[in-house]
Amino acid sequence: MSYCVNCGVELEASLKRCPLCGTEIINPNERSVPDPAARPFPSKVELLERRAARRFFTVMATLMLLIPPIVCLICDVLGAGAITWSAYVIGATAMAYVYVLVPFAAEKPHPWLCLALDCAVTLLFLYAIAAHSAGDWFLPLALPLTLSAAAALAAALLLFRKCRAKFVRLAGLLAAAGLLCAAIDLTVSLYTGRSPVLYWSLFVLAPCLILALVSLVLNRRVQFKEEMRRRFFI
Amino acid sequence: MSKAEQSWMRLDNAAKIYPASMRRDWMAMFRLSATLVEPVDPEVLRAALARTLTRFPWFAVRMRRGMFWYYLEHNDAPPIVEEDVRNPCLPMRAKDSRGYAFRVRYYGNRIAVEIFHVLTDGTGGLCFLKTLVAEYLTLRYGISIPRGGDVLDCDDPPDPGEMEDGFLACAGNVTRSRSEADSFHLSGTRERDGFIHVTTGVIPVDALKARAEEKGVSLTVYLTAVLILAFDAIQRRKHPLRNTPRGAKRLKPVKICVPVNLRRFFPTRTLRNFANYVNPGIEPSYGVYTLDEVLSIVMHQMGMELTPKVLGAKFTTNVRSEQNAVLRVAPLFLKDLAMRAAFYMTGDKKTATCFSNLGNASLPAEMALFVTRMEFMLGPLSRNPVAIGTLSYDGTMYINITRTIRESDLEREFFTRLVKLGVPVQIESNQR
Incomplete structure (x- = not known):
């Protein structure tokens, strides 16, 4: 028979820690190991079914997502005799599937893997459209735009995983958004044959960078005050 | 009471909130248990439960959705008698419980009944457990237990008075506002796996x-x-x-x-x-x-x-x-x-x-x-x-x-x- 030194309650023999405060029970007089059958509860733990619901929902959503492309495919083939416009619907549905359902189906989605996958399917879909419509815009326009968007997202992701301070996160997001706009501006300028300088994106980039600096300063303020107090206390 | 009347019943007034408010990870459950002097024999317990259910027809039900209300439909499937677990009172899934809204569990010397609140309240549950244990002891040891009070006699037919909706029977005319101030609540870290x-x-x-x-x-x-x-x-x-x-x-x-x-x-x-x-x-x-x-x-x-x-x-x-x-x-x-x-x-x-x-x-x-x-x-x-x-x-x-x-x-x-x-x-x- 042991008592918790911290709480003053008597503890049932099979307990290893006090259930109230977590203090380990050490009683030098009682070294016998209690009979496991004498415990008040069995060792079997019933689990809530979480995975099953997730899997069920994924399967249902997959089946639902199959409906629009199949209907479009049938209409297209019946009307035109070949796959023409329905290819866009099929591609877009596949992209939506990768964007939403793949991370949902995984219990703990891997963020970098998801980002890489999303970037890859976006590029693939755009390339397919360009090839299908004989456009020349994939290499000069779609590829750099997609990659710079992915780079901005990757930077934000890295920042959110590494840094906990809210103001630093905000500063990083603002800077990434401003730089992304600049990249878009440059790419479009090059594609349309203008000289590669910043046009409209200056008006986005400048306030973004200034606000980012402001939030960095705000973040330093607490540390700054603490530092002053340390150095100048009387 | 005729067969047709026995085959289904309405939820009582207080029970109506429970099916509407239940979630996948939560149901209003409670549990009553009795510890005996010797280990429980599951087969005898099954037989005792079958006898007890004839006296408690409002336990031998499955909950169904009607057009306008939930209702309780008579259930003939063998009820659940299973080994106890470490974390009791988890929500019941109809497919695991054969539609029943309660389950009987045993561990060592202990018989426990876990009940979804839609069937009855604590007092009704205690009466059920006492009758179940009395039936178990009678079958297991052949003793004779005087019935009366909370220990019902399973040879008697079910009493319609025990199944009535007491709220409807005793309601008056004047109502009272339910509004009052919110209280303080504990907060803390939820267990990820739903452990209780x-x-x-x-x-x-x-x-x-x-x-x-x-x-x-x-x-x-x-x-x-x-x-x-x-x-x-x-x-x-x-x-x-x-x-x-x-x-x-x-x-x-x-x-x-x-x-x-x-x-x-x-x-x-x-x-x-x-x-x-x-x-x-x-x-x-x-x-x-x-x-x-x-x-x-x-x-x-x-x-x-x-x-x-x-x-x-x-x-x-x-x-x-x-x-x-x-x-x-x-x-x-x-x-x-x-x-x-x-x-x-x-x-x-x-x-x-x-x-x-x-x-x-x-x-x-x-x-x-x-x-x-x-x-x-x-x-x-x-x-x-x-x-x-x-x-x-x-x-x-x-x-x-x-x-x-x-x-x-x-x-x-x-x-x-x-x-x-x-x-x-x-x-x-x-x-x-």
């Missing part, structure tokens, strides 16, 4: 009774007051900014929901849901209370509310909303949405926890020889992380605290307070 912590405090009734009689109050009032003080202390410790003269007005009221057995006040034999509640509590922003002050507050609040007049007006409000013509013709999915919203906005918000004291379980002497212990446990509440159920048997009180968060502040605060008041406490737990 159970801490049992085993207390000699005499010691507690001596303390309560010293103050001239009942056991329920005494324990409720200690519980209120425990919550008050936790609120002041967890929110140091509120615990200053300037921040005191932000201290939230601490109120405890204490279920009341209405059979004490109204003439009905029903064994389905027939309980209401009172929410005694204090206003911590007015200052720091002593135990004597809280005891007096709780005693008088309960004295004012525990009269047939007030209780009747309270449940008449629920009966009248059930009888509202617009609500009645609304399809079930709309009712579900409305009731879910109402439950979310009122339900658990008004109180810090639920403290259900089923009182003293007495058994016929022939049965008591074989039963060493009886316990009552509330399943977790919808949003409050702790719930407390107590039952006394054979001079010992078992206080079961069920918790869904990791932090055990309330248990520690409550039981150490009892120890300081001179009540010895023995602790058991399902810790991993």
Whole structure:
């Protein structure tokens, strides 16, 4: 028979820690190991079914997502005799599937893997459209735009995983958004044959960078005050 | 009663909220258990359960969705008798329970019944458990147990009076507003896997009774007051900014929901849901209370509310909303949405926890020889992380605290307070 030194309650023999405060029970007089059958509860733990619901929902959503492309495919083939416009619907549905359902189906989605996958399917879909419509815009326009968007997202992701301070996160997001706009501006300028300088994106980039600096300063303020107090206390 | 009448029944007035408010990870469950002198024989237990169900037809049901209301349909499948688990009172899934809204579990010497609140309340559940244990002992040891009181005779036909909706039968004309202030709540880290912590405090009734009689109050009032003080202390410790003269007005009221057995006040034999509640509590922003002050507050609040007049007006409000013509013709999915919203906005918000004291379980002497212990446990509440159920048997009180968060502040605060008041406490737990 042991008592918790911290709480003053008597503890049932099979307990290893006090259930109230977590203090380990050490009683030098009682070294016998209690009979496991004498415990008040069995060792079997019933689990809530979480995975099953997730899997069920994924399967249902997959089946639902199959409906629009199949209907479009049938209409297209019946009307035109070949796959023409329905290819866009099929591609877009596949992209939506990768964007939403793949991370949902995984219990703990891997963020970098998801980002890489999303970037890859976006590029693939755009390339397919360009090839299908004989456009020349994939290499000069779609590829750099997609990659710079992915780079901005990757930077934000890295920042959110590494840094906990809210103001630093905000500063990083603002800077990434401003730089992304600049990249878009440059790419479009090059594609349309203008000289590669910043046009409209200056008006986005400048306030973004200034606000980012402001939030960095705000973040330093607490540390700054603490530092002053340390150095100048009387 | 004809076969057709027996084949289905309506939910009683209080039960209607439970199916509407249940979630995948939560159902309003409670559990009653009896510990015998020898290990339980599952086969005998199955046979005893089959006999008991003939006397309790409102347990032998599965819940179904109608167009406008849920209803209970007679269920012929063999009921669930399974091994106990470490984390009791998890929600039941119809496919695992063959449609039943209760399950019987055994572990070592113990028989436990876990019941979804839609079937009955604690008092009705205790009657079911006592009858089940009596049947088990009769089949296992061939003893004869005098039936009467809470131990029903399974050779008798079911009594329609035990199946009636006591609320409908006893409702008056005047209703009473349900609105009141929100209470303080515990917060903490939810267990990711839904594990439910159970801490049992085993207390000699005499010691507690001596303390309560010293103050001239009942056991329920005494324990409720200690519980209120425990919550008050936790609120002041967890929110140091509120615990200053300037921040005191932000201290939230601490109120405890204490279920009341209405059979004490109204003439009905029903064994389905027939309980209401009172929410005694204090206003911590007015200052720091002593135990004597809280005891007096709780005693008088309960004295004012525990009269047939007030209780009747309270449940008449629920009966009248059930009888509202617009609500009645609304399809079930709309009712579900409305009731879910109402439950979310009122339900658990008004109180810090639920403290259900089923009182003293007495058994016929022939049965008591074989039963060493009886316990009552509330399943977790919808949003409050702790719930407390107590039952006394054979001079010992078992206080079961069920918790869904990791932090055990309330248990520690409550039981150490009892120890300081001179009540010895023995602790058991399902810790991993």
